[in-house]
Amino acid sequence: MSEEFDPHLQELRRGTIVLACLQLLRTPGYGYGLLESLERHGFATDANTLYPLLRRLEKQGYLTSAWNTEDARPRKFYRTSADGIRLADVLHAEWRALTAAITSLADAPTSPEEH
Amino acid sequence: MTTTLTQRYIDATVSSLPPDLQSDVRDELEGSIADAVAARTDQGEDPDGAEKAVLTELGDPAILAAGYADRPLHLLGPRYFLTWWRLLKLLLWIVPACALFGVGLAQALMGADVGTIIGEAIATSLSATVHLVFWTTLVFVVLERAGSETCSEWSLDQLPEARETGAGRSDLIASLVFAALLLGALAWDQLRGYVHVDGQGLAILNPDLWPWAMLGLIALILLEAALAVAVYAQGRWSTALAVVNTALSVLFMSWSLTLIGNDLLLNPAFMDHVLSDPGTDEELPRVLATAMTAGIIIISVWDIVDGWRKASRDRVR
Numbered sequence: 001m002s003e004e005f006d007p008h009l010q011e012l013r014r015g016t017i018v019l020a021c022l023q024l025l026r027t028p029g030y031g032y033g034l035l036e037s038l039e040r041h042g043f044a045t046d047a048n049t050l051y052p053l054l055r056r057l058e059k060q061g062y063l064t065s066a067w068n069t070e071d072a073r074p075r076k077f078y079r080t081s082a083d084g085i086r087l088a089d090v091l092h093a094e095w096r097a098l099t100a101a102i103t104s105l106a107d108a109p110t111s112p113e114e115h
Numbered sequence: 116m117t118t119t120l121t122q123r124y125i126d127a128t129v130s131s132l133p134p135d136l137q138s139d140v141r142d143e144l145e146g147s148i149a150d151a152v153a154a155r156t157d158q159g160e161d162p163d164g165a166e167k168a169v170l171t172e173l174g175d176p177a178i179l180a181a182g183y184a185d186r187p188l189h190l191l192g193p194r195y196f197l198t199w200w201r202l203l204k205l206l207l208w209i210v211p212a213c214a215l216f217g218v219g220l221a222q223a224l225m226g227a228d229v230g231t232i233i234g235e236a237i238a239t240s241l242s243a244t245v246h247l248v249f250w251t252t253l254v255f256v257v258l259e260r261a262g263s264e265t266c267s268e269w270s271l272d273q274l275p276e277a278r279e280t281g282a283g284r285s286d287l288i289a290s291l292v293f294a295a296l297l298l299g300a301l302a303w304d305q306l307r308g309y310v311h312v313d314g315q316g317l318a319i320l321n322p323d324l325w326p327w328a329m330l331g332l333i334a335l336i337l338l339e340a341a342l343a344v345a346v347y348a349q350g351r352w353s354t355a356l357a358v359v360n361t362a363l364s365v366l367f368m369s370w371s372l373t374l375i376g377n378d379l380l381l382n383p384a385f386m387d388h389v390l391s392d393p394g395t396d397e398e399l400p401r402v403l404a405t406a407m408t409a410g411i412i413i414i415s416v417w418d419i420v421d422g423w424r425k426a427s428r429d430r431v432r
Contacts, residue, residue, distance in 0.1 A: 031143060032150030048174050051147060052182025055140075059185075067142075073150070076143045 017045055017053065019095065022080050022088035025063060030075040054078055062087050120166055121148050127176035132184050140183055148173075191255055199255040203248065208288065210247050213295075215240035220299045224306055290343030294336050301332070310385060318382045321374075328374065335367055352425035360422035364415040371411050375404050 020043045024034060031051055038045050057063045062084035068077050080088065118126075125144050129137045148169055155165035173179060181188050191199055219236035227235070303309070305325070308316025324332075342363065346356055374380040378400075386400060396402070 030150075031147040032154070035151075036154075046174075047147065047151065047172060048179045048182065051144070052179065052185075055183055056185060073146050074142065075146050075150075076139075 013043075015091075016095075017043060017049070018057065019088060019091040021050075021053065021057065022062060022084050022091070025078050025080045026085065026088075028066075028077040028079040030068075030077050033075075034078070057084070120170060121145070121152075124148075124170050124173070124176055128180045128183075131177070131180045136183065187259060191252070191259055195255050195259055199252065203251050206247055206251060207244065208284075211240040211244045212288075212292070214243040216292075216295055216299065220302065223303065226307070284347065287343050287347040291340055294340040294343075297336050298333065301329075305329070310388065312388055317385050317388060319385050321379055321382045324374070324379070328370070328379075331370060335363060335370065338363055351429040352422065353429070354426055357422040357426035361419045364419045368411060368415045372408060375408055375411075378404075380407075 017038070020038055020041065021034065024037050024041070029037065031054065032047075034054075035045060035047055035050055038050070054063065054065075058065050058078065062081055063078045064081050065076050065078045068075050125141055125148075128144065129141050132140060148166075151169040151172075152162065152165045155168060156162055160168070178188065180186075215236045218239040219232050222232040222235050301320070304318050304320055305322065306316075308318050310317040310319070320329075342356065342359055345359075346352060349356070371380065381403075389395060390397075390399065
């Protein structure tokens, strides 16, 4: 893909990561595991963006966390809180509204001169 | 065992974090990096190469730490930039000029030679400028980090007024500089004198004017300066401002004409010195008084008329 469009694509994708994390973490998950799930679902994310983001969402109360020491490697598991679920629902509704809005642009091509 | 790259990377990341975050971030980052390295070695990469690749992908530890600590990676963000820039511009209009003039005057009063006066004045105003920019910026950088919300929201009221002539910034600056020059000239006259006789400074204005008449004149000059600020702040002349301007001019006229009429304005010693010059007309004091009276009346009346003219023009627009 042309590099010239990258800044615009990044701009458009920004914010979708938060929604994706909140949805995926309705079942508890840990840093690297989440990174892989995001990738699998088509949200290419950098580790250095995701890890601080998880902390931030936890600080804002949208995620809760707990250390799991049962595995060979201790891991910090995050889970979407009740507030987080409400945020996810709002963001999701907004995303659907935007999708509808963008679709309507393609469906009804009216020139800006008409009122 | 030597410290591994991963340990060094994690140390570099957590060292700048708040203490309560450090151990938690350290443990989590250790796990995440180990997970990522394991995922690569499972694919058949050699452990050293995998570790390097994972750490390279994580990028500069300072950026990662800023993300964890929610620290901005800029000196001044969009929230404060314009406030900072507006304040700085305003201060740069005022402070260096005042420093230049103030130091120049102080040096002159101390009897420094011209070279020293100019050098000191320029050096001080330069260092005042550097201090001004530094401290103003520092305050805003702290505000940016402290995250306080002192910036008022922009509203339509803040749109700059269409400036009428005589109400703009250059008029304000001219008025203020003129007032400062006048005060400086007064101080110079009274403290050092323009005319020197036998090594003694001779004031042109009567030293007996101090304190009341002189303080009155200083107050008038300061009020004129305040009027200029008021005109600038309103962006236009108004009836009220024209009234104040008229009052100030009338006060100045009565101040100076009363003193001239009673032969109190000029220093008698100075007049004696002038008259002692051979070939000076005996009539000189009378001519001088008449000329000054005429000049003061013409300037004051013109000033009054000018204020009303601008007020009526700005009202029509």
